[in-house]
Amino acid sequence: xxxxxxxxIVGGGIGGLYAANAMLAKGFDVEVHEQAPALGEIGAGVFMxxxxxxxxxxxxxxDEVDRRGSLVGDKSHYYRHDGTPIAGVQTxxxxxxxxxxxxxxxDLVDMLARNLPEGVVxxxxxxxxxxxxxxxxxxxxKNGDMAEGxxxxxxxxxxxxxxxxxxxxxxxxxxxxxxxxxxIPHDRLPDWPTDAWxxxxxxxxxxxxxxxxxxxxxxxxxxxxxxxxxxxxxSAPGDPDQLRAEFAGWDDRITGLLSKVDHTFRWGLYDREPxxxxxxxxxxxxxxxxxxxxxxxxxxxxxxxxxxxxxATLLEECDDLETALKRxxxxxxxxxxxxxFNARKNGMRYxxxxxxxxxxxxxxxxxxxxxxxxxxYDVLQHVG
Numbered sequence: 001x002x003x004x005x006x007x008x009i010v011g012g013g014i015g016g017l018y019a020a021n022a023m024l025a026k027g028f029d030v031e032v033h034e035q036a037p038a039l040g041e042i043g044a045g046v047f048m049x050x051x052x053x054x055x056x057x058x059x060x061x062x063d064e065v066d067r068r069g070s071l072v073g074d075k076s077h078y079y080r081h082d083g084t085p086i087a088g089v090q091t092x093x094x095x096x097x098x099x100x101x102x103x104x105x106x107d108l109v110d111m112l113a114r115n116l117p118e119g120v121v122x123x124x125x126x127x128x129x130x131x132x133x134x135x136x137x138x139x140x141x142k143n144g145d146m147a148e149g150x151x152x153x154x155x156x157x158x159x160x161x162x163x164x165x166x167x168x169x170x171x172x173x174x175x176x177x178x179x180x181x182x183x184i185p186h187d188r189l190p191d192w193p194t195d196a197w198x199x200x201x202x203x204x205x206x207x208x209x210x211x212x213x214x215x216x217x218x219x220x221x222x223x224x225x226x227x228x229x230x231x232x233x234x235s236a237p238g239d240p241d242q243l244r245a246e247f248a249g250w251d252d253r254i255t256g257l258l259s260k261v262d263h264t265f266r267w268g269l270y271d272r273e274p275x276x277x278x279x280x281x282x283x284x285x286x287x288x289x290x291x292x293x294x295x296x297x298x299x300x301x302x303x304x305x306x307x308x309x310x311x312a313t314l315l316e317e318c319d320d321l322e323t324a325l326k327r328x329x330x331x332x333x334x335x336x337x338x339x340x341f342n343a344r345k346n347g348m349r350y351x352x353x354x355x356x357x358x359x360x361x362x363x364x365x366x367x368x369x370x371x372x373x374x375x376x377y378d379v380l381q382h383v384g
Contacts, residue, residue: 001150001315001324003027008149010127010139010162012039014046014105015287015304016155017112020120021059022312032116033125033139033147035156039113044181044265045102045212045219047197047298050092050375052305053099058380059309064111069101070211072197076100078364081202083251086361089197090371100375102197102210102219104183108301122147127161130283137282151321152283153311155304158270160289166280172270175294175347177205180222180243182264183212189257192218199350200251201360206350207247207254220257221295222247223351226268238266269294271344274337279325286311291336296346297374299339306379307332313383331382342370 005028009016012034023030048056048065056065076089091100113121126142130152137152139162154162158172186194194215200207208221224246240261247254271292278285287304311328318324354360 001028001318001321004029005151005315006149007031007151007153007315008033008137008139008147009153009155010125011155011157011287011289012036012109012113012121012123013155013157013287014108014112014301015308016153017109017116017121018055018059018305019153019155019286019308019311021061021112021115022055022308023315024116024120025059026312026316028312028315030120031147031149032121033127033141034121034123035126037124039109039121039123040106044104044183044221045210046105046108046301047210048099048101048103048108049298049302050097050099051377051379052302053101054378055305055309059115061111061115065101065103068107068111068213069103070194070213070215071098072100072102072210073098073195075193075196077196077198079198079200079251080357080361081200081250083200083253086201087365087367089199090368090375091197092372093375094372100197102212104212104217104219105301107213127156130162130165132282150282151315153286154283154289155286157288158272158292160285162283163285163289165283166285167275167277170272170275172272172292175269175271175344176225177223177269177347177351178226179267179269179295180224180238180246180264181220181267182238182261183217183219184257184260186211186216186218188260189218192257194218200254201350201352201364202250204351204353205246206352207250209257218257220261223269223347225351236266236268238264240264269347271340274333274340278329278333282321284311284325284328290332291340293336293340294343294347296350297339297343299343299374303336303339306335306377310379310383313380317383327383331379335377335379339374
């Protein structure tokens with residue numbers, strides 16, 4: 001594609017902002033339209049793993065990830081609910097390169113946004129409709145504004161306003177679980193390690209803890225069953241007392257941490273069945289608009305970053321848009337479907353749906369090889 005090719009990205013989250021960076025690095029004309037009145041992320045921590053940190057390095061942000069994230073390593077561990085050790089956690093790729101970081105979502109959004117030139121991002125733009133012809137694609141926004149480009153990328157999340165222009169609407173699938181998320185300053189938990197992520201597994205629930213911001217903050221997530229569906233949201237308030245009750249009688253380290261919790265957010269866990277199609281004409285899907293996944297592999301943000309570098313590279317390499325988008329779809333569809341499936345499977349494993357827990361523990365112990373293969377993957381090695 002020639003360099004005057006205009007790309008309109010709808011969605012200013014991690015996937016959309018990374019894609020904008022990758023496409024600007026290739027020399028394309030890019031603009032981002034975000035529905036919120038200002039960029040920013042409510043919520044807490046996400047994992048960045050070697051497969052995406054490679055791609056952050058390629059847009060010049062590897063050092064920033066290292067500076068603003070919290071590197072976790074070989075002290076990371078799985079435990080039974082009472083604190084009995086199960087197995088270590090794989091944080092490196094097969095070469096031994098450790099690039100697994102706890103990262104605050106707000107920090108990741110901030111570093112991606114700051115890396116863009118002024119004027120690229122437009123806020124307060126809620127997508128309302130889409131149309132296209134042989135020459136251009138157009139998105140109309142509820143405030144009356146309109147954006148036109150040679151390609152529109154829908155990076156607007158699981159509740160995408162544009163996905164239905166590519167494939168028939170797909171209903172999000174509720175997992176039966178909700179996550180209570182929150183953060184605690186490390187100085188309130190001074191003995192908590194800042195170089196490890198740790199997870200406790202119990203009947204129908206599990207508890208995850210990892211550091212953020214170079215160890216300044218401890219991030220926690222309590223996964224519990226729920227009969228009532230709730231909207232996928234980072235900002236719905238949760239009840240700290242109810243969270244404490246869910247994990248009463250667990251390892252003293254967990255109950256001690258929960259005694260420090262003043263507030264929490266409750267997040268409904270959803271994914272979708274894999275889509276059959278990721279593009280139509282001049283409209284392509286990216287990130288959660290294409291493949292929302294459960295958080296049990298820590299891959300949501302990482303897979304959206306893989307999407308962005310793959311699409312940017314194919315747009316640069318291909319002479320026509322149809323070829324680029326077809327290759328993008330073929331490259332990414334099976335990869336993310338596999339990650340989606342394994343995230344679901346891991347959630348069942350973590351919530352201990354086993355008659356014999358020794359079987360679960362053996363599967364956890366054998367998970368090293370899958371993690372290595374996940375982290376070894378360099379999407380650019382598969383573009384050709």
